[in-house]
Amino acid sequence: MLxxxxxxxxxTPWTEEWEEEFLIEKETIQKKISxxxxxxxHIGSTAVNYLS
Structure with missing residues (x-):
């Protein structure tokens, strides 16, 4: 879920999944509007490991 x-x-606790999801979205964005x-x-609480 995004x-x-x-x-x-x-x-929810930080997980590597947040970083993986960001990288997938980043690639999609870059392909369409680079x-x-x-x-x-990637900014915000999901970008900071061990924040919660």
Whole structure:
């Protein structure tokens, strides 16, 4: 699952899956609009290992 269901917030421990999902999404974005962007970054709580 990518993201959260609308209207719900919950905490889960960080996992490598977050990083893997980001890399998949980054590749998809870069393939579609790479000529319009410089880079894609993963920011937020899911990007920080051991935050929770």
């Amino acid at each position: 993201g959260l269901p609308k209207g719900e917030v919950f905490l 000529k319009y962007i410089v880079d894609v970054h």
